[in-house]
Amino acid sequence: MTDMKIQPINAQVMKVACSNCNLRELCMPLGLSVQEIERLDEVVTNRRKVKRGAALFRNGDRFNALYAIRTGFFKTCVAAEDGRDQVTGFQMAGEIIGLDGIVNDQHTCDAIALEDTEVCVMPFDRVEELSREINGLQRHVHKIMSREIVREHGVMLLLGSMRAEERLAAFLLNLVQRLHARGFSQSELILRMTREEIGSYLGLKLETVSRTFSKFVDDGMVEVKQRHVRIVNTEALAALVNHPSECQ
Amino acid sequence: MTDMKIQPINAQVMKVACSNCNLRELCMPLGLSVQEIERLDEVVTNRRKVKRGAALFRNGDRFNALYAIRTGFFKTCVAAEDGRDQVTGFQMAGEIIGLDGIVNDQHTCDAIALEDTEVCVMPFDRVEELSREINGLQRHVHKIMSREIVREHGVMLLLGSMRAEERLAAFLLNLVQRLHARGFSQSELILRMTREEIGSYLGLKLETVSRTFSKFVDDGMVEVKQRHVRIVNTEALAALVNHPSECQ
DNA sequence: CGACACCTTGAAGAGGTTCAAGAAATGTGG
DNA sequence: CCACATTTCTTGAACCTCTTCAAGGTGTCG
Numbered sequence: 001m002t003d004m005k006i007q008p009i010n011a012q013v014m015k016v017a018c019s020n021c022n023l024r025e026l027c028m029p030l031g032l033s034v035q036e037i038e039r040l041d042e043v044v045t046n047r048r049k050v051k052r053g054a055a056l057f058r059n060g061d062r063f064n065a066l067y068a069i070r071t072g073f074f075k076t077c078v079a080a081e082d083g084r085d086q087v088t089g090f091q092m093a094g095e096i097i098g099l100d101g102i103v104n105d106q107h108t109c110d111a112i113a114l115e116d117t118e119v120c121v122m123p124f125d126r127v128e129e130l131s132r133e134i135n136g137l138q139r140h141v142h143k144i145m146s147r148e149i150v151r152e153h154g155v156m157l158l159l160g161s162m163r164a165e166e167r168l169a170a171f172l173l174n175l176v177q178r179l180h181a182r183g184f185s186q187s188e189l190i191l192r193m194t195r196e197e198i199g200s201y202l203g204l205k206l207e208t209v210s211r212t213f214s215k216f217v218d219d220g221m222v223e224v225k226q227r228h229v230r231i232v233n234t235e236a237l238a239a240l241v242n243h244p245s246e247c248q
Numbered sequence: 249m250t251d252m253k254i255q256p257i258n259a260q261v262m263k264v265a266c267s268n269c270n271l272r273e274l275c276m277p278l279g280l281s282v283q284e285i286e287r288l289d290e291v292v293t294n295r296r297k298v299k300r301g302a303a304l305f306r307n308g309d310r311f312n313a314l315y316a317i318r319t320g321f322f323k324t325c326v327a328a329e330d331g332r333d334q335v336t337g338f339q340m341a342g343e344i345i346g347l348d349g350i351v352n353d354q355h356t357c358d359a360i361a362l363e364d365t366e367v368c369v370m371p372f373d374r375v376e377e378l379s380r381e382i383n384g385l386q387r388h389v390h391k392i393m394s395r396e397i398v399r400e401h402g403v404m405l406l407l408g409s410m411r412a413e414e415r416l417a418a419f420l421l422n423l424v425q426r427l428h429a430r431g432f433s434q435s436e437l438i439l440r441m442t443r444e445e446i447g448s449y450l451g452l453k454l455e456t457v458s459r460t461f462s463k464f465v466d467d468g469m470v471e472v473k474q475r476h477v478r479i480v481n482t483e484a485l486a487a488l489v490n491h492p493s494e495c496q
Numbered sequence: 497c498g499a500c501a502c503c504t505t506g507a508a509g510a511g512g513t514t515c516a517a518g519a520a521a522t523g524t525g526g
Numbered sequence: 527c528c529a530c531a532t533t534t535c536t537t538g539a540a541c542c543t544c545t546t547c548a549a550g551g552t553g554t555c556g
Binding site: 085088099101108131132138141145147148150153156159161 | 336
């Protein structure tokens, strides 16, 4: 009986605390001491749920906060004046979203939920405040931004110099590797995005993405059933990315 | 006579001080008070000259410092395992280089001088230290990193969705706009990089870059004599980037 | 002045796109 | 729970853009 009164309170506490979040090894608290993580809890003022298809923020929205993804999958995309747009990334649990807004105090891309999601809202003023006090947090914030820069370098390499098969292979390996770091399978994944969104990210048309999937299936490298993908031959995919000349 | 003794000393002081740098409106001191800029001078421990063709840092080098470009032009490029590489950016005076190194304490790209250059070395530990004390500097460092993220989004849009002419037009307009912010002409520029380097940046082969330049000349939009480029019709170039459908 | 790097241009070819049609999955309302 | 509408995915064929290969021209630097 007493348990029943206490438990909900504990559950509540656990729910909003970085200290107890199972993503703390991937997310904001990485590298901080127990005491420091407790202070980080003050920063994460609240949570926000974003339904599939809805926007966490949009191009032009005022920038207030960074968001740590708790559950679910996002895409970010930028739009050109003429309407064409480009997916700039797919983000999953533990990743930080919203860094684009810092420079001009307003967001320059849309963040759209690809499934029902929940994020931790971290008002940026408070992140900066706490960064001044906790060196480890300051360094970590810098690392998060630097990591994003390096990730984008990789995408530029992909878009600038790889062919369709190499791009899709790199994409699949990257996805599965990040999922694996979150405790999912090394070889199986469910795509949360359409062929068109994959194509936008990879600089290809959706038909090319579809055809390339079919070719991978023909070659026995993956099994594909709609959005369910199973990687049968990781090495072959990796070879495609790293030594494209050897596997034509 | 006394002047002759004093002047070199002043010159020396002026030479190493952000306070007196004519790039302070573009570079690290942006938005800081006079007193704060004087403290920034402590961070910029020394200068480094990098000759044309030489590297400021290379992929794998330990990361210690950020660099503010004082004079000259750099390219940064990442390399894939198989040797192909991708130019990820061209940097000019007042821009900060080296952000890629923060995340793993080592650089992940090469920074190569495209002409004889000089940079201000800013040990990152000291940048972080001073950021904790000067809120404006902290914010500015965050903005610099965010700006780089946003710039790369733009490159991804370019690489992912534009055709050769649009890419080259966007490239030229971007270059000339940045040069103009530094007091150079709005319409004339000298390319510090080869057609091959432009091509690498834009995801095109050097022949395509050359052909596209020739087409722009035929269309009366620019005049090109080797690396000397004069933009005759800015609007037409801009229209090419923003409304590609209307100008085929 | 000669060697070398860089640039231009042509012609043929490949990779990806476009357009089109149909199949499979998903969601919706009765 | 099923039928229908909608979205998503696959596949084919023609086309187009960019690449590749090749040769010659131009500029630059020791």
